[in-house]
Amino acid sequence: MDTRLAMINFANASKAPYLITQAERDAVAAAIDPAELLDLALALGNIPSRSREELAAATFVHDWMQAEGFRPHLSGATPERPNVIGEYGGHGIGANLLFTAHLDTESPSGNATQDRFRYRPATLAEPEWTRCWLEDGHLHGYPISNDRGPMSCMLIAAKALKRAGINLAGKVYLTACPGEIGPEPIEEFAGIDYMGKDIGAHYLFHHGGVAPDYAIAAEGTDFGMTWQGCGYTVMRIRILGRGLFTPILDTPARTTSHPNPIYRLGPVIDALHEWSRAYEHNNIHTGPGGISRPKAQIASVRGGSPTDFGAGTEVCALYLEVIMTPEQNVAEIYHQLNAVLRTLDLEGFELEPVVVRHGFEADSARVAPLAGAVDLATQLARHQPAPMAHPVYSSMWRDHNVFNMQRIPALTTGMPRWRPTPDDLTSSALIYALTMLAVCGRHESRPACVSGDSVYDDSPFPS
Template identity: 25%
Template sequence: MPPTGDDPVELLGDLIAIDSVNPDLVPGGAGEAAIAGFCADWLGARGFDVHRLEKRPGRPSIVAVARGTGGGRSLMLNGHLDTVGLTGYDGDPLDPRIHDGKIYGRGAFDMKSGLAAMLIAAARAVERGPLRGDLLLACVADEEHASFGTEEVLESFTADAAIVTEPSHLEVTLAHKGFAWFDVIVEGRAAHGSRPDLGIDAIAKAGHFLVALEDWGYRLEQGPAHALLGTGTVHASVIHGGEEASTYPASCRITVERRTIPGENADTVRAELSAILGDLAARVPGFRSHLRPGLHREPFEADRDAAIVHTVLRHAERALGQPPTLRGEPFWTDCALLDRAGIPCLLIGADGGGAHAATEWADLDSLHRLTDILTDTIADFCS
């Protein structure tokens, strides 16, 4: 039996009750300090060697290590501490409520369920022990924005394999899309609205780009598809232009998001955009523009022959009574950073729904199953 207080549902309720809104998403958000402190105390009380990483003041990540006896493989479990905002949530987002086999609250699904499961699983596996390889728990900041938490962890820690416990409905995620953001600045010429002979309407010129962008999206839909992810996509996210009704706009800025699949990256997206803008410059009189790159993250694809993949699949099949579904995610996760650092990894998490929505919940049965899968995987992989 697990030690008293080491119940994943109880722990998940405690985590939901801690405000950990990402302040890069919501100015004034609480950040990760309180929940990081809670996790550090919880893990320290169970004998883990706890490290607090805090390059950005008030935005800590925690790495807790259970040292192995030697000669075994090391494993890192990764889960993020931050959530999206509380405004607009239906009810009290920090009051965990259990009803009909589900637990409700902000972060219940994304992803405090995975965080609770990995902490309990780690404690149980160490108690079951001994483990030959090191076990690391990375409780990271800022995944919902720029993932500087995992980046900071990887500056000081590594492992032979990793599992990210983002929600996945107990399906095994072996790939996910990346993204690249670019600002397209279409240039015009400011002039009084009565002087079309002097002005160039940047917003009207930008319309040509928007039509080309839509056509680009259609072409992507018809292009080569990844087996788990389908094709890449593109859309216009934000548009800014103009000063006032009586002035020709001097510029119009369009933020473009391109979701990428393996084989695509920020460089290939920039080349695609440059070709579109070059074509418009050649065809549309007075069309001038320039590109400004923004944040980009790489897509991810697991090595299906990696030992961690086989280990998780084996224990998931035992817990579920059938082989788990393999899936790809349209969204980005920290798996890509772990993979880029040379750490074979995959993603598996709880069932539920309402990520970033007005009502969020996690399925309690799936929470217990996930905890069992992670416990057995740790004991097997690190033995």
């Protein structure tokens, strides 16, 4: 066994289906061109791609895959928002690994009327929403961090294996999906035009022609990994009151006695705030795949109409976002909030979940080969084991949830989320490439079990 492999901590890495040799590691590393990777990340990052506007980025990724020989095809609920699916390997018997990264980038909606009620003018003018650049050794721009940097690392990883002449026994799926960030169809913003996650990785799994044994959501985790993820619900709380013609209003001494439900918001918000603090404290989920801390926050307030004034309003609605750990379901959130609202002095209220997405986590035994592969790859690339990701990364939605939902062991891992360097991208691309090799195995004359310094698990599939 070579010196590099002798230094590996095999506690987790030995669970990888295929043990990589030093020669393979060095060949893959030499096949990664850092300048090419940086150029690709910047090119992708500078394609405007708000949610619902992913087509230009999807076309770029498709054309790049086509030029590199990764046999891409499109699968979309609408032609304007396709999933892009490329392939590498599949030349023998080995596990299939799906990588997914999302095409949409975090940004204001682009609807000026809507955005001005959410953002300050200076925030809307921030160039990092749509532009990416290298400055003082660090990459700037939200699209690089979320999610064009990891997407570029995923693509270059597959190219490095191909350039190094390493064929894979199992197949790697390279997928780029719309709608991971959002939006969600709510109220008048309804229908397929406002769908997010339903037409991204979820649609891809059912209609994209993929058969993965394992999956990785390529996103920033500061090189950590986690195989659990949170879901969320948006609860609409309609506070009911009475509309009275302003000239005949008998103005009460206390806001809690006002017929206009907008005046009742103070006690409602205070009660929801106290509930959310207790909710977060009481529902921390610690599992083998990480720590999830569920939180809640009011996302929006709607009441009355500024153009139809004169009699106040009968309805004021709060939209409460509630994160849910993999252990929780929407019914328990509903019952807790229902109990809280019934303690308040309200003329009436209506409580309804307008969005529901549950969280999921992989079975620890079934995800172990994938986690072992990531750990082995990280040790070979960065000379240290892959840590568990910070709880923030296991306390949000990421698309590994889609695959764990479908009983495909999945995790999320990737480069630093904030201000990555070009070296971070190179390290992440190497980790991804070595993970592909460690999961799918090299296609040669297959060793029975042990051959020299290479070990191939004879059953690389999840049990």
